[in-house]
Each structure stands twice: as structure tokens, then as C-alpha cells.
Amino acid sequence: MLLKMEGISKNYGDVQANRQIDYDLKPGEVHAIVGENGAGKTTLMRILYGMEQPSSGTIRIRGREAHFADPKDAIRHGIGMVHQHFMLFQNFTVAENIVIGQEPGKLRFDRKAAIARVEALSEQYGIRVDPRARIVDCPLGVQQRVEILKVLYQGAEIIILDEPTGVLTPLEVGELLEAIRTLTKQGKSFILISHKLNEVMSAADRITVLRDGEVTGVLETSRTSVEELSRLMVGRPLAAMDKQPASPKEKVLEVRELSVFGSGSKPAVDAVSLHVRAGEIVGIAGISGNGQSELLQAISGLTKPAQGTVSLLGTDVTGKSAREFRNAGLAHIPEDRYVWGANKAATVAETGTMGHQRKLSKLGFLQGRAVKARVSDWIKQYAIKAGSPDNETQNLSGGNLQKLIVAREIAQRTPFLIAAEPTRGVDIGAMETIHEQLLRKRDDGGAILLVSSELSEILKLSDRILVMYEGRIVGELQEGEATEEKLSLLMVGGKRNG
Incomplete structure (x- = not known):
């Protein structure tokens, strides 16, 4: 041995x-x-x-x-x-x-x-x-x-x-x-x-x-x-996911001719137009580095686009700050939990309020008891192994931190949610819980833009799927017609047949 x-x-x-x-x-x-x-x-x-x-x-x-x-x-x-x-x-x-x-x-x-x-x-x-x-x-x-x-x-x-x-x-x-x-x-x-x-x-x-x-x-x-x-x-068999057909309503997010420049001379996002309606999940599939990250940053207020417009619930928020995007109805599960989603030196309770702290403040002070009670509920609901809300975030495993961030953003009950890599690094039981919560938000009338490197996740949750290649939307597939083979072909720049 x-x-x-x-x-x-x-x-x-x-x-x-x-x-x-x-x-x-x-x-x-x-x-x-x-x-x-x-x-x-x-x-x-x-x-x-x-x-x-x-x-x-x-x-x-x-x-x-x-x-x-x-x-x-x-x-x-x-x-x-x-x-x-x-x-x-x-x-x-x-x-x-x-x-x-x-x-x-x-x-x-x-x-x-x-x-x-x-x-x-x-x-x-x-x-x-x-x-x-x-x-x-x-x-x-x-x-x-x-x-x-x-x-x-x-x-x-x-x-x-x-x-x-x-x-x-x-x-x-x-x-x-x-x-x-x-x-x-x-x-x-x-x-x-x-x-x-x-x-x-x-x-x-x-x-x-x-x-x-x-x-x-x-x-x-x-x-x-x-x-x-x-x-x-x-410790138990996993239940089959019960996904009902979507009932899309009014447009919540509308992006028109949006362009964003990255580090090179060519735009990372090139004249992209898309929309997400209340009551639907729109997935974006694409190989990493084809503009998905830059697109999400522009429609969450983290960067300013070179051209084009972003509207939330009919309000033009193009180029506004991240705080103004949130005030307009955005919640955001970021693709990198450490860079955008948390501060390792903060407590679990503090991480549970980040981005939404004003909702739990009075006269500029956080309501400590209310924050801890809310985070304690999430710890139970999502089976987050965090100990006390007073523990430091840096002591959480990557998967448990991901569950905390997902819980925080879904709990805001905003009209629009960006879910970027929502199950990255989580176990199969937590994945089941997160998928259930995303579908529940959709069924309650929420609009969700889902970005995932896992094609199985895109196919499982999305009502419509957009494919990005070299900064452009190169295809759109409805839930019933999308397959891993069709998506993979579009993701590498191939043309869709049939």
C-alpha cells in the first residue's frame, strides 16, 4: 500500500x-x-x-x-x-x-x-x-x-x-x-x-x-x-426536481446594443441585446472568457458600458452605481464569491448583510439582533456549517460561503436576480436546495438571469438559453429544443442546424 x-x-x-x-x-x-x-x-x-x-x-x-x-x-x-x-x-x-x-x-x-x-x-x-x-x-x-x-x-x-x-x-x-x-x-x-x-x-x-x-x-x-x-x-435519497412550465410576463431587464471593452482593443461585449421577463429563467451558456463576466458587471453596476442601455423595470440605469442598481430591484450572486461576494475578515452575520445593509439599519447602525436572527435562519435552511453568526467568514469552507451568499441574495425578494455560477463548489444536497429556491423565485414572479459553466445546470433550470461567443449572442434556444450538443456547437462558434 x-x-x-x-x-x-x-x-x-x-x-x-x-x-x-x-x-x-x-x-x-x-x-x-x-x-x-x-x-x-x-x-x-x-x-x-x-x-x-x-x-x-x-x-x-x-x-x-x-x-x-x-x-x-x-x-x-x-x-x-x-x-x-x-x-x-x-x-x-x-x-x-x-x-x-x-x-x-x-x-x-x-x-x-x-x-x-x-x-x-x-x-x-x-x-x-x-x-x-x-x-x-x-x-x-x-x-x-x-x-x-x-x-x-x-x-x-x-x-x-x-x-x-x-x-x-x-x-x-x-x-x-x-x-x-x-x-x-x-x-x-x-x-x-x-x-x-x-x-x-x-x-x-x-x-x-x-x-x-x-x-x-x-x-x-x-x-x-x-x-x-x-x-x-x-443520508437520504434526493428528490426529483419538479419544474413547471414558465409563465413569463412583463419585461424586467432590457439590454439594448450593449458594448463593453476589456483589456484588448476588441470589445469583450459586442452590441448585445437581451431581455428577461418576470416569471422566467434565462440562461447564458458560453466558454469562459467570451464576455459573460463583462456583461454581468455592466448590468449590475460594477462597470460602465462603452455604449448601449440597461433598463430595470422600465428605469434606465445605464452607467449607474452598483447601489443604484440594487435600489432599482437587483440582487446578484457573483461568479467569484471571494472577489465580489464577501470579506474574509468579516463575521458570518456581516457577510449576510453585504450589499443590503441599509435595509437592516436604523440611523446608520445595523440592527444586530435582527441580522443575527435572519442569518441563523439561513444557516438552518441551507444547512450552512458556520457555527455562530459571530464566527469569521474566513473559517467557512468555499461551499458553505457560497450557500451563505446565495441565501443572502435570494432572500432580498427583488424583481431581478443575477445568478452567476450559483452552485460552484457546493455539494449535491446544497445544489438541490439552491435549484429549488431559484425555481421558487421564478414561480413567484421573479426574473432570473443565470450564467453557469455547467451545461447540465443551464439545461435543467433555464426556460430560454442564450449562447455567447466572442462577446456576441450567437444563438437562442427554447427549453424544449436545447440539447448539450446544440449548445456545445454554438459555444465554439459553430452554426446551428435545424
């Missing part, structure tokens, strides 16, 4: 994150770990990577007991970790990021040698990158390859992938899974942490399920199903 973790427990005061967990990994194996947000997956991996110390239990590498005081110890034992949020220097080149800490050259950095090493590494493992490219210019799929090559350069035999497909396009997901298959054939072993059960089923040899810090099952992938994994994760 390559790795064996036995009886791992971890306590944070009265909270027990891991309870007597056993886990093992064989050479050339992909052994996935799945579970709801707060089930203990990340804590277990932080212990394995030397970022946390266990309260009890042992770790053995190839039969010998090992102790990791920090990640450097884990790396010396052949363990590498690719984090959910990439840890790369954006202005450095690919080669510089990969060799950092083990740079070639005695007196000064030998750039040519670094490029040669990365080219050889890339060739050896079949993971193609341009060592001279700057990270800031690389798509997210390429950045992930750089992270994997970085841990391979450090000599990793065991590679931990934490939510590796959360920000990838379907094509990039396929490339990642192919890279994993190639590396396992060369003897590398993977620990895969993911909420996406279909991807786990296609990539893993075995799956360990955690719930409330305990193991509820260790299964051979060939002998289980998504339904069984879901039941072991949440």
Missing part, C-alpha cells in the same frame, strides 16, 4: 471535523473522496499535506510511519497538492512558476535551463504547456496543467486534486481526465476531491464517502452509482 491513514481524528475545540477516518491509496490508483460541504474532506487533506496536525491517528507511506510538520515535509515524502484556487504568480512565466523553490543556477536564475527542464517534464508526462507564456495570459485549463507539472517537478508520487474541475470548460475537463489517465499509467496516484459525481465515476477507481466527519462508505466505482453515492453523502 502506497498510503495508509488510520484512525485520523481532528478536533477544533468542541467541533470534531474528522472522526476515526481510515483511508488508503494504491500505486497508480485514483481514489476519490466525496461528501457534503463541511463533511471533513478538506480537513483530512490538510492533515495529509502537513497544513494541519491530527488530534489522533497515524499516517504511513509505503508502510513507514510519517509525520508532517508542514507542506515541505509532505513534499519530501512525495505528496503534492493542487488547490481549488490556484497558487500561481500571475506575472511570472509558466517555467518560473514550475521551478520556483528549486530554480536552476548557482549564482543567479538560469532561465534557459528552467525552460529546458519544463519542456522535458512536459514531454515526459504528456502535459503540454508553453514554458515562456505568462500565467496571466493562460486559460484556467492551462494554469491547472502548470499546477500539476509544478508538483511533478517537486517529485510527487501522490497528487491531491481539490475540486479540480470547478472552473474548467467541458473541453478542459476532458483534457484533465486524460492527463490523469496518462499519469496513472506511469505509476502516479491521485486523491480526487470533487462534488461532481459523474466526473468522479468516470475518473476514480475507488470512492470514499464522508458525512459529518465520518466514513459512510468505501466503494469500487464499477459497483456503485451516482444515486448510491448521493444517498451516502446526504
Whole structure:
């Protein structure tokens, strides 16, 4: 056995994150770990990577007991970790990021040698990158390859992938899974942490399920199903979603000939027109980087468009501030929860009021009791593992923070909601809850603009689907006619047939 973790427990005061967990990994194996947000997956991996110390239990590498005081110890034992949020220097080149800490050259950095090493590494493992490219210019799929090559350069035999497909396009997901298959054939072993059960089923040899810090099952992938994994994760069968036909009414959002410039000379959003009616969900599908982010920023008041108009409930709000957009009837689940949705240093209660704090203020002071009572209700309704509303936001897992932001924005009962990547990083039980709440808002007459990198989510929730490619709307499909194949073709610039 390559790795064996036995009886791992971890306590944070009265909270027990891991309870007597056993886990093992064989050479050339992909052994996935799945579970709801707060089930203990990340804590277990932080212990394995030397970022946390266990309260009890042992770790053995190839039969010998090992102790990791920090990640450097884990790396010396052949363990590498690719984090959910990439840890790369954006202005450095690919080669510089990969060799950092083990740079070639005695007196000064030998750039040519670094490029040669990365080219050889890339060739050896079949993971193609341009060592001279700057990270800031690389798509997210390429950045992930750089992270994997970085841990391979450090000599990793065991590679931990934490939510590796959360920000990838379907094509990039396929490339990642192919890279994993190639590396396992060369003897590398993977620990895969993911909420996406279909991807786990296609990539893993075995799956360990955690719930409330305990193991509820260790299964051979060939002998289980998504339904069984879901039941072991949440402790109950998941209900089928009951989506009734939409009954669209008056226009709530109307965008006309909107253009937004990004960093280049070509507009990121190029003369886009669209509308969303009360009582419908309009989905926007598109490969990341085709103008969706810039469009959302312009119709939420975060940036000003170069031309065109944005109207909410008949009021022209073009170029107004984010506060004025909110006053006009907007709520916004942002695509990046850390950049736009929260402040890590704030309390959970404070994060629960951000953007809407004036509604819960008197004479400029927040009504503390009312805020905490409201946030406590959300914690129960969305099963947010946050402890007290007084706890710091930075102590929440990414999935639990996402649930808090979703709860905050849906609770505003505004006429219009932007839902950008609403289920990014959440578990299957939370996804079910969020989808139910979005449909309930629609059925109550709300207008929702949904942007998601998950085509399954777009297809499941949308009444109409718009496709963006190179800053333009290149297609519109009704719910009944949309398929993943038709959307994928439009997303890469193909023409729709029939």
C-alpha cells in the first residue's frame, strides 16, 4: 500500500471535523473522496499535506510511519497538492512558476535551463504547456496543467486534486481526465476531491464517502452509482426536481446594443441585446472568457458600458452605481464569491448583510439582533456549517460561503436576480436546495438571469438559453429544443442546424 491513514481524528475545540477516518491509496490508483460541504474532506487533506496536525491517528507511506510538520515535509515524502484556487504568480512565466523553490543556477536564475527542464517534464508526462507564456495570459485549463507539472517537478508520487474541475470548460475537463489517465499509467496516484459525481465515476477507481466527519462508505466505482453515492453523502435519497412550465410576463431587464471593452482593443461585449421577463429563467451558456463576466458587471453596476442601455423595470440605469442598481430591484450572486461576494475578515452575520445593509439599519447602525436572527435562519435552511453568526467568514469552507451568499441574495425578494455560477463548489444536497429556491423565485414572479459553466445546470433550470461567443449572442434556444450538443456547437462558434 502506497498510503495508509488510520484512525485520523481532528478536533477544533468542541467541533470534531474528522472522526476515526481510515483511508488508503494504491500505486497508480485514483481514489476519490466525496461528501457534503463541511463533511471533513478538506480537513483530512490538510492533515495529509502537513497544513494541519491530527488530534489522533497515524499516517504511513509505503508502510513507514510519517509525520508532517508542514507542506515541505509532505513534499519530501512525495505528496503534492493542487488547490481549488490556484497558487500561481500571475506575472511570472509558466517555467518560473514550475521551478520556483528549486530554480536552476548557482549564482543567479538560469532561465534557459528552467525552460529546458519544463519542456522535458512536459514531454515526459504528456502535459503540454508553453514554458515562456505568462500565467496571466493562460486559460484556467492551462494554469491547472502548470499546477500539476509544478508538483511533478517537486517529485510527487501522490497528487491531491481539490475540486479540480470547478472552473474548467467541458473541453478542459476532458483534457484533465486524460492527463490523469496518462499519469496513472506511469505509476502516479491521485486523491480526487470533487462534488461532481459523474466526473468522479468516470475518473476514480475507488470512492470514499464522508458525512459529518465520518466514513459512510468505501466503494469500487464499477459497483456503485451516482444515486448510491448521493444517498451516502446526504443520508437520504434526493428528490426529483419538479419544474413547471414558465409563465413569463412583463419585461424586467432590457439590454439594448450593449458594448463593453476589456483589456484588448476588441470589445469583450459586442452590441448585445437581451431581455428577461418576470416569471422566467434565462440562461447564458458560453466558454469562459467570451464576455459573460463583462456583461454581468455592466448590468449590475460594477462597470460602465462603452455604449448601449440597461433598463430595470422600465428605469434606465445605464452607467449607474452598483447601489443604484440594487435600489432599482437587483440582487446578484457573483461568479467569484471571494472577489465580489464577501470579506474574509468579516463575521458570518456581516457577510449576510453585504450589499443590503441599509435595509437592516436604523440611523446608520445595523440592527444586530435582527441580522443575527435572519442569518441563523439561513444557516438552518441551507444547512450552512458556520457555527455562530459571530464566527469569521474566513473559517467557512468555499461551499458553505457560497450557500451563505446565495441565501443572502435570494432572500432580498427583488424583481431581478443575477445568478452567476450559483452552485460552484457546493455539494449535491446544497445544489438541490439552491435549484429549488431559484425555481421558487421564478414561480413567484421573479426574473432570473443565470450564467453557469455547467451545461447540465443551464439545461435543467433555464426556460430560454442564450449562447455567447466572442462577446456576441450567437444563438437562442427554447427549453424544449436545447440539447448539450446544440449548445456545445454554438459555444465554439459553430452554426446551428435545424
